[in-house]
Amino acid sequence: xxxxxxxxxxxxxIILVNPQLAENIGMTARAMLNCGLYQMRLVAPKxxxxxxxxxxxxxxxxxxxxxxxxxxxxxxxxxxxDCIYATTARRRGMIKPIYTANFATQEIINQPxxxxxxxxxxxxxxxxxxxxxxxNAIIEIPLNPEHCSLNLSQAVLLxxxxxxxxxxxxxxxxxxxxxxxxxxxxxxxxxxxxxxDKLENSGIFTQPEKRQHMVINLRNIxxxxxxxxxxxxxxxxxxxxLNIPNHxxxx
Amino acid sequence: xxxxxxxxxxxxxIILVNPQLAENIGMTARAMLNCGLYQMRLVAPKxxxxxxxxxxxxxxxxxxxxxxxxxxxxxxxxxxxDCIYATTARRRGMIKPIYTANFATQEIINQPxxxxxxxxxxxxxxxxxxxxxxxNAIIEIPLNPEHCSLNLSQAVLLxxxxxxxxxxxxxxxxxxxxxxxxxxxxxxxxxxxxxxDKLENSGIFTQPEKRQHMVINLRNIxxxxxxxxxxxxxxxxxxxxLNIPNHxxxx
Numbered sequence: 001x002x003x004x005x006x007x008x009x010x011x012x013x014i015i016l017v018n019p020q021l022a023e024n025i026g027m028t029a030r031a032m033l034n035c036g037l038y039q040m041r042l043v044a045p046k047x048x049x050x051x052x053x054x055x056x057x058x059x060x061x062x063x064x065x066x067x068x069x070x071x072x073x074x075x076x077x078x079x080x081x082d083c084i085y086a087t088t089a090r091r092r093g094m095i096k097p098i099y100t101a102n103f104a105t106q107e108i109i110n111q112p113x114x115x116x117x118x119x120x121x122x123x124x125x126x127x128x129x130x131x132x133x134x135x136n137a138i139i140e141i142p143l144n145p146e147h148c149s150l151n152l153s154q155a156v157l158l159x160x161x162x163x164x165x166x167x168x169x170x171x172x173x174x175x176x177x178x179x180x181x182x183x184x185x186x187x188x189x190x191x192x193x194x195x196x197d198k199l200e201n202s203g204i205f206t207q208p209e210k211r212q213h214m215v216i217n218l219r220n221i222x223x224x225x226x227x228x229x230x231x232x233x234x235x236x237x238x239x240x241x242l243n244i245p246n247h248x249x250x251x
Numbered sequence: 252x253x254x255x256x257x258x259x260x261x262x263x264x265i266i267l268v269n270p271q272l273a274e275n276i277g278m279t280a281r282a283m284l285n286c287g288l289y290q291m292r293l294v295a296p297k298x299x300x301x302x303x304x305x306x307x308x309x310x311x312x313x314x315x316x317x318x319x320x321x322x323x324x325x326x327x328x329x330x331x332x333d334c335i336y337a338t339t340a341r342r343r344g345m346i347k348p349i350y351t352a353n354f355a356t357q358e359i360i361n362q363p364x365x366x367x368x369x370x371x372x373x374x375x376x377x378x379x380x381x382x383x384x385x386x387n388a389i390i391e392i393p394l395n396p397e398h399c400s401l402n403l404s405q406a407v408l409l410x411x412x413x414x415x416x417x418x419x420x421x422x423x424x425x426x427x428x429x430x431x432x433x434x435x436x437x438x439x440x441x442x443x444x445x446x447x448d449k450l451e452n453s454g455i456f457t458q459p460e461k462r463q464h465m466v467i468n469l470r471n472i473x474x475x476x477x478x479x480x481x482x483x484x485x486x487x488x489x490x491x492x493l494n495i496p497n498h499x500x501x502x
Contacts, residue, residue, distance in 0.1 A: 034398055034399065034400075034405075094427060095428045095429065095482060096427060098424065099424050100416075100424070102423060103423040142415070142419055144284060144285055147284040149285075150285060154404075161394075164393070165351075172351050172353060174349045175349065176346065176347060177346045178346065
């Protein structure tokens with residue numbers, strides 16, 4: 001487990017304003033750790049981040065809860081930050097830029113010299129206007145307008161997730177194949193020739209057009225699926241085990 | 252509330268394989284509705300999607316639970332789909348493409364002619380290999396490798412969120428200003444002239460360099476923050492109320 005002294009302090013500070021339920025504090029800690037965010041601040045929480053309920057709900061993200069800092073007011077919680085975003089689900093007559101979670105987290109990544117804090121309001125009411133107006137911009141997560149009420153920890157999860165995706169820049173697609181390698185084209189060609197010969201001998205190709213059609217389909221299948229050596233061995237095993245009738249020998 | 256007959260069927264089908272807890276089925280329904288996904292399938296769930304616990308946890312996403320379809324096996328649940336993704340947190344020696352949630356959902360958006368299903372495994376174990384190998388590709392959500400265990404509904408939320416962002420293509424930034432308009436440049440110039448004159452008269456500019464420095468800063472502030480007419484009126488109100496000493500009159 002990460003210890004307090006080695007806790008990374010990159011990434012925005014997650015500030016929960018007046019959270020009501022210990023479970024939500026715990027689940028938020030879990031979501032933060034899932035996404036590599038370590039700094040939690042709580043403004044006048046109703047329950048302790050170290051309560052049994054919070055610790056249980058964090059599913060092992062104790063480190064976040066143990067290091068959570070508690071403040072009496074939002075102003076004090078944000079005092080050492082130089083840019084604040086406020087998350088809201090409803091618009092409320094503020095004159096303010098509104099960013100998606102995607103856009104806001106890209107801003108955070110683009111400006112590593114700044115210390116960012118992100119405010120999340122209490123479960124039932126969301127942030128008060130007195131808190132929203134302290135923010136440089138609003139984060140509004142684009143959701144189904146017919147059902148946009150998110151659980152507190154899920155709102156944190158989505159923002160933290162957006163940040164982490166940009167922070168790590170994970171490859172968008174990979175191919176896992178364990179210890180085997182892709183079969184090279186020579187092996188694939190040999191394999192295709194083997195089945196084509198076996199089919200030829202079995203007498204399945206009654207008409208030349210049928211032969212061409214089947215051969216092209218088989219070649220497409222076994223090249224498109226980017227077959228590995230391990231899989232090729234399985235296919236040879238199957239083909240050799242099957243007793244494919246050899247009509248050419250019989251005739 | 253959306254009724255069954257008008258339920259949109261765009262977007263992938265969310266398939267929970269052997270979910271153990273009714274709460275997670277309910278929370279998943281909520282996450283789906285948050286992100287505009289309506290089609291839930293359950294493979295041999297331990298508890299009913301219409302149980303009290305599931306309905307309570309759905310926070311009003313009953314419509315998803317009422318229309319959830321139950322199947323005895325994964326094969327039957329995916330039978331009418333033509334592309335399946337399996338979500339996993341651990342790699343397990345499969346020879347298979349791995350996509351991020353971002354990449355996989357872009358594929359879904361790019362291929363509207365296909366019916367996609369996304370498999371999510373039971374809470375403790377995740378999907379069995381027997382289910383994973385039915386999938387065209389694996390979705391692996393990039394998360395902190397030191398703490399990548401997600402709650403079931405949160406895994407669904409992240410995938411559903413990624414899909415919805417592409418489905419709606421929300422503007423990444425906006426500016427809300429209610430019924431007021433941005434003040435035009437003439438009004439801003441007049442306002443700046445007003446404060447500069449008042450400051451001039453107050454005797455604050457003891458040195459020409461100081462004057463230039465302050466004036467440039469003030470102009471930068473009030474142009475950068477893209478001020479509205481409503482806010483300009485507030486500023487005029489403040490300035491007119493303040494009794495700014497008029498040294499030039501006194502001298």
